[in-house]
Amino acid sequence: MRKLSIYIALGCFGFGLGFVLTHSVNSGLSSHEKARELTRQTREVARFSANAETERKGLDRLMRDWDLAKKKSDLRHELERLSLDELRSEMVEISKLKISGDLQLETYIHVMSEFGAEFYRREGEDALEWAMQQDGEWKGSYRGVLAPVLNEAAATSPTILKRWLDRLSEDVDFRASAHQFSQLAMDRAAERGTDDWIAAAKALDNYWVAGSMASAPFYSDDFDFSRMLKEVPEGPGVGDAVGYWAAQDKDAAWSSLKEFYDSKNPDGTFYLGALWQGVATTTESQAAIGWTVSRLDLIPDEMRDMSVYSLIVAGADRSEEFEPLLKSLPRESDRITAAQHMLETQTNAKQLKLAMNSLPRQEQMAAVLSMAESYRKSFQSGDEYQAAGIAKRLEKPMKILELSDEEKAQVMSRVGDP
Amino acid sequence: MASPVKCGAIIFIVTLIVGAGMGLLPRSEGRSTKSQATSKARPTGSRDRSRENRPRWSSEDFLKRAQDTVEARAHPLATELANWTDAEIEVALNETLSKPEWLLEGSPLSKVAFELLTEWMKRDFDAAYAWFMGIQGGKAKNTLAGCLAAHWPKDRPAEGLALLRIYPDLATQFGWERGQFSLRGLQDVAAKDGAMGVAQLLREMKEEDQLNQPGYSEALKLPDGFDFNALAATDAFKEGWGSLEVHRLMIEWLETDKETALKWLLDSKGPAGVYDVISHGGLSTAASYVVGQIGTWSQSDRSEFLTASARKMSEMEYYRTASQISRWAKATGNPVAADEIRALGIQGIFYGQAANMLPLLNDMEQERRVDALLEATPIAGNSGRGMRTFTESDEALFRKQLSEWEVPSEQADEIIQRFKP
Numbered sequence: 041m042r043k044l045s046i047y048i049a050l051g052c053f054g055f056g057l058g059f060v061l062t063h064s065v066n067s068g069l070s071s072h073e074k075a076r077e078l079t080r081q082t083r084e085v086a087r088f089s090a091n092a093e094t095e096r097k098g099l100d101r102l103m104r105d106w107d108l109a110k111k112k113s114d115l116r117h118e119l120e121r122l123s124l125d126e127l128r129s130e131m132v133e134i135s136k137l138k139i140s141g142d143l144q145l146e147t148y149i150h151v152m153s154e155f156g157a158e159f160y161r162r163e164g165e166d167a168l169e170w171a172m173q174q175d176g177e178w179k180g181s182y183r184g185v186l187a188p189v190l191n192e193a194a195a196t197s198p199t200i201l202k203r204w205l206d207r208l209s210e211d212v213d214f215r216a217s218a219h220q221f222s223q224l225a226m227d228r229a230a231e232r233g234t235d236d237w238i239a240a241a242k243a244l245d246n247y248w249v250a251g252s253m254a255s256a257p258f259y260s261d262d263f264d265f266s267r268m269l270k271e272v273p274e275g276p277g278v279g280d281a282v283g284y285w286a287a288q289d290k291d292a293a294w295s296s297l298k299e300f301y302d303s304k305n306p307d308g309t310f311y312l313g314a315l316w317q318g319v320a321t322t323t324e325s326q327a328a329i330g331w332t333v334s335r336l337d338l339i340p341d342e343m344r345d346m347s348v349y350s351l352i353v354a355g356a357d358r359s360e361e362f363e364p365l366l367k368s369l370p371r372e373s374d375r376i377t378a379a380q381h382m383l384e385t386q387t388n389a390k391q392l393k394l395a396m397n398s399l400p401r402q403e404q405m406a407a408v409l410s411m412a413e414s415y416r417k418s419f420q421s422g423d424e425y426q427a428a429g430i431a432k433r434l435e436k437p438m439k440i441l442e443l444s445d446e447e448k449a450q451v452m453s454r455v456g457d458p
Numbered sequence: 459m460a461s462p463v464k465c466g467a468i469i470f471i472v473t474l475i476v477g478a479g480m481g482l483l484p485r486s487e488g489r490s491t492k493s494q495a496t497s498k499a500r501p502t503g504s505r506d507r508s509r510e511n512r513p514r515w516s517s518e519d520f521l522k523r524a525q526d527t528v529e530a531r532a533h534p535l536a537t538e539l540a541n542w543t544d545a546e547i548e549v550a551l552n553e554t555l556s557k558p559e560w561l562l563e564g565s566p567l568s569k570v571a572f573e574l575l576t577e578w579m580k581r582d583f584d585a586a587y588a589w590f591m592g593i594q595g596g597k598a599k600n601t602l603a604g605c606l607a608a609h610w611p612k613d614r615p616a617e618g619l620a621l622l623r624i625y626p627d628l629a630t631q632f633g634w635e636r637g638q639f640s641l642r643g644l645q646d647v648a649a650k651d652g653a654m655g656v657a658q659l660l661r662e663m664k665e666e667d668q669l670n671q672p673g674y675s676e677a678l679k680l681p682d683g684f685d686f687n688a689l690a691a692t693d694a695f696k697e698g699w700g701s702l703e704v705h706r707l708m709i710e711w712l713e714t715d716k717e718t719a720l721k722w723l724l725d726s727k728g729p730a731g732v733y734d735v736i737s738h739g740g741l742s743t744a745a746s747y748v749v750g751q752i753g754t755w756s757q758s759d760r761s762e763f764l765t766a767s768a769r770k771m772s773e774m775e776y777y778r779t780a781s782q783i784s785r786w787a788k789a790t791g792n793p794v795a796a797d798e799i800r801a802l803g804i805q806g807i808f809y810g811q812a813a814n815m816l817p818l819l820n821d822m823e824q825e826r827r828v829d830a831l832l833e834a835t836p837i838a839g840n841s842g843r844g845m846r847t848f849t850e851s852d853e854a855l856f857r858k859q860l861s862e863w864e865v866p867s868e869q870a871d872e873i874i875q876r877f878k879p
Contacts, residue, residue: 097546106570147524
């Protein structure tokens, strides 16, 4: 009996030792790492529990739910079960359904983007080569299957995208939508981080520049906006990104921007408006104007006009702030420049009038005369159509300023015979 | 017989091996090897096996699921927000206002704020609207204005338009919602004050620079007996020509009294003005009627219409107009006029649209097609917009097509030469 007990104890010890040894090898972690992992998991659980409490019916919870709902792939598992041939034939079938008009556009876009993504994940550029061959019923019908595959390439590899956009440049219709692919590539690169974003901006070069002016919807937490500004100062969407940065840390953004001014490099001079937009997002309106306008005296004189102009461009969607902005500009020349550009914007006429009324008459006249002068310089072709166009452009500002006939004649004489 | 020590050692070793085996078990279940990752259809458990044995999805299955997802994603927070009080929604909306993400195009923050405001507007429009009017101007307000415009209550059209006239920034300059505000307001005035009320409103909106760019619009519901003749006689109607509002009213007139409306159109705007009426939106009953009449016009009237159309299409570089030209040609009901309309596609080739336009010319009668190609000269617009292009691939495609049409090589060379800038 005693012997049996010893055998059982030995057996249990052996089993236990064997299990522990192999299980710890299996986990691939040292005891130190395991301890750290355990702490991390404990913290994670604690954080999650805390979040569940504090995020109850809060914005953070909505943001997380939104993210989950948008990113979750509902078709991927089923797509993975399809063979390559099945994947291809389904894509062609679905693209034909769209042509027949039997399919809702949003549904089509969703299903094809999932197919395209799966196909590209498996086949890489071979998937693109195959799509190019699908020119069936009419010239250009390959676009229906190529676009979703190219989308996935754009999302993951800007250099491959560039190669294909070059190859497709002869296709006028595709060329017209090239910026959508490059915007997607830039957006995804911004999520991955600064290095990827800069590499993508340089790889996509003119495709991206020719496209929209949108920023990315999301930048990685450690995104280095200072490097972005230094390496791709004139990129589309950089202005919005600078504004976003300024909303988080206006002094850091200004410090980076000031390097452009100090070195008299014109690349960054247009971003004072972006800085204002950013600061105005997180600061009270008048304080934001005050802080931004106070930067003007730190800018070299030759770059000042352009900086004032950038404030007006940025303020086009906050026209109720035109009046306080005009009042806060310290120099007469600033106010004339600002008023001229305000008169050129397609903004709320009532707010514009309110802003203009805050200026003395001679500054109002100087602004509209300067406007006429710039049109004269811009349109010198002598074309009758363009002459009519100039007169029409001046109609609205002259009406807002309620110019007398004599004043109107003075303005029109500045235009001369184009 | 083995000694007790030997027996103990054997038991220890055997159990050690069994224990080690058990220790390895979680690994094979929890982590897939490279071969498992690549052969994705390989089942590992009975549940997986039964799942993998079921039939693979067909196109219909994929489309059904995709449609469900699209519907769920249209308002992904709807279920969650249904449990929120108005006060909780307001707190969350206020929290969004100080976030820098408003400055990022298409940020999730702006989408979530859109959902919040939409939900609040559905429950208590006045409270949501008062909150909106009280927030500071800027990117957030500008973006949320689109939400307000998109969900503006249909039973308060006049109020919406009045508001837009006071705060034009409520809807983006060229946004679809802006036109909807305007047309709903117009419809409301028509019901209350008739044609003269509409004319007055058009005049005021013209003065305020508030008339919209033409584009797609939904039908207007005008009162029975609405006096289009009286409206058309006003300066406001004539001066608003080219706007979304007057375009929509013209279409409604054509739908109601096509002969009188078309006569007014031709008398006051000439054949060139017809383009303005039929160029936006699909081919409605009214537009089909107008296009159907083109075949009955004199040659010079048709020519005036076609030149005006070519000028305006060139300004857009014939972008996506192939289907429009095709629809017009089919609606004429006159083979000669239809071919003249299809020949607009020849103009498109000057603007880099060979691939899209050549199929249109397939339907032309051979002699008319060759003559039109041999006489083709580009018709440009007045605005200076629209850039001519004719690439090497356009040329290759064009040559191939000419050869298929059996155009003699000398003529083909002559034709190609005409298209090179």
